[in-house]
Amino acid sequence: AAATKDGHSSFMAKEIHEQPEAVRRTLSGRLGSDGAVSLGELGISDKALARIQKIVIVACGTASYGGQIAKYALERWCRIPVEVDLAHEFRYRSPLVDDRTLVIAISQSGETMDTLMAVRYAREQGATVLAICNTVGATIPREADGVLYTHAGPEVAVASTKAFLTQVTATLLLALYLAQMRGSGDPTEISAAARELAGIPGRVQSVLAGAGQIEALAASMADVTSVLFIGRHVGHPVAMEGALKLKELAYIHAEGFAAGELKHGPIALIEPGQAVVVIMPSPAASPVLHAKMMSTIQEIKARGGRVIAVGEEGDAATTADALLTVPASSPLLAPLLTAIPLQLFAASLAGAKGLDIDQPRNLAKSVTVE
Numbered sequence: 001a002a003a004t005k006d007g008h009s010s011f012m013a014k015e016i017h018e019q020p021e022a023v024r025r026t027l028s029g030r031l032g033s034d035g036a037v038s039l040g041e042l043g044i045s046d047k048a049l050a051r052i053q054k055i056v057i058v059a060c061g062t063a064s065y066g067g068q069i070a071k072y073a074l075e076r077w078c079r080i081p082v083e084v085d086l087a088h089e090f091r092y093r094s095p096l097v098d099d100r101t102l103v104i105a106i107s108q109s110g111e112t113m114d115t116l117m118a119v120r121y122a123r124e125q126g127a128t129v130l131a132i133c134n135t136v137g138a139t140i141p142r143e144a145d146g147v148l149y150t151h152a153g154p155e156v157a158v159a160s161t162k163a164f165l166t167q168v169t170a171t172l173l174l175a176l177y178l179a180q181m182r183g184s185g186d187p188t189e190i191s192a193a194a195r196e197l198a199g200i201p202g203r204v205q206s207v208l209a210g211a212g213q214i215e216a217l218a219a220s221m222a223d224v225t226s227v228l229f230i231g232r233h234v235g236h237p238v239a240m241e242g243a244l245k246l247k248e249l250a251y252i253h254a255e256g257f258a259a260g261e262l263k264h265g266p267i268a269l270i271e272p273g274q275a276v277v278v279i280m281p282s283p284a285a286s287p288v289l290h291a292k293m294m295s296t297i298q299e300i301k302a303r304g305g306r307v308i309a310v311g312e313e314g315d316a317a318t319t320a321d322a323l324l325t326v327p328a329s330s331p332l333l334a335p336l337l338t339a340i341p342l343q344l345f346a347a348s349l350a351g352a353k354g355l356d357i358d359q360p361r362n363l364a365k366s367v368t369v370e
C-alpha cells in the first residue's frame with residue numbers, strides 16, 4: 001500500500017512522530033521482560049559470534065552516525081575493538097579484516113551502492129557480515145551472512161529520522177546480546193541497560209511532546225546562516241547528525257564536532273550571535289563530562305555565542321540561552337532521546353524558511369551509484 005501522511009504536514013513530520021512505535025517494533029520479540037536479549041533470527045551462529053575479535057561498522061550518511069554511537073556500546077559492553085568507517089572509504093584503505101572480523105553494514109534502504117561494495121569487499125576478505133537494515137529483502141541483507149531488521153516501517157522523507165532511531169536501537173540490542181552471550185562487560189550495568197531500553201519508546205514519546213517549544217525557537221532563528229553542534233562521548237555523533245539534518249533540510253551551514261575540540265580551533269568561529277547547539281551529558285550519570293561541558297558553555301558565552309542546550313530535565317545548572325529537555329537516561333541510551341530535538345529543530349527551521357522537508361534539493365533517498 002502507498003504510504004500516506006496520516007494527517008501530518010509532511011512524511012517527515014509523520015515519521016518523526018512514529019518513532020515511539022518504530023522503536024517498539026525494533027525491540028519487539030527480542031527483549032524479554034527479564035532483560036534477556038534473543039536474536040535467534042540473526043542467521044549467524046553464536047559459535048561464529050564467539051570467535052569475533054574485531055568489529056568494523058560500515059555505513060553512509062545518517063547511518064554512519066548510528067554506527068559511531070554503536071561503537072561506544074559495543075566496546076564498553078562487549079570489550080571488542082570497534083572501528084567505524086564510511087563505506088566509501090573502507091575498501092580503498094587496505095583495512096585489516098579477516099575471518100575473525102564482524103563487519104556490520106548499517107543501511108536503511110539496503111541499496112546504498114557504497115555500502116554494498118564495502119559488504120562485497122568484506123566478504124571477499126573472509127569477514128562475517130551482518131546487515132542492520134530497514135528494507136526486508138534488499139540487496140545488502142541478501143548478500144550479508146546475517147541480518148537484523150529494524151522494522152521501522154517505510155521511510156519516505158529523504159532525511160532519515162525513525163530509521164536512524166531504530167538503527168541505534170538495533171545496535172544496542174546487538175551489543176547487549178553479544179555481551180550476554182560472551183559474558184563480557186559489567187553484568188549489573190548490562191541488565192539495567194536492557195531494562196531501561198524496554199522503556200525507551202515511552203520516553204521518546206515524551207520528547208515529542210516538547211515539539212511546540214522547538215518550533216517557537218526555530219521560528220525565532222529563521223535568519224541564521226550558520227549553526228555549530230557540539231557533543232562529547234555519544235553526544236559527538238549526535239551533534240554530527242544534528243548538523244547533517246540542518247544542512248539537508250534547511251540548507252544552513254552547520255558543523256558538528258567533538259566539544260573538546262572547540263578549544264583546538266573552531267572556537268575562532270565564535271563571534272557575537274553565533275548559534276551553538278550543545279548536547280549535554282547527563283549531570284547524574286556523567287558528572288565529569290557534564291562539568292567539562294559547563295565550562296565549554298562559559299567559553300562560548302564569554303565570546304557572545306548563543307547557546308541552545310539539549311539536556312536532561314532538571315539540568316538547571318545550564319546557563320544556556322535555551323534548554324531543550326529530554327528525560328534522564330543512562331549515557332549509552334541518551335542518543336535515542338537527544339537526537340529527537342535536533343530532528344524537530346531542523347524540520348522546524350526548514351519549515352520556517354518555507355522549504356519542502358520531504359524532498360530537499362540535490363538529495364536522493366537512496367544513492368545507488370558509487
Ligand code: G6P
Pocket residue numbers: 060061062063106107108109110111112115158159160363364365366367
Ligand atoms: C542517502 C540519504 C541519507 C542516508 C544515506 C544512507 O544519502 O539521503 O539520508 O543517510 O543515503 O542511506 P541508507 O539507506 O544506506 O541508510
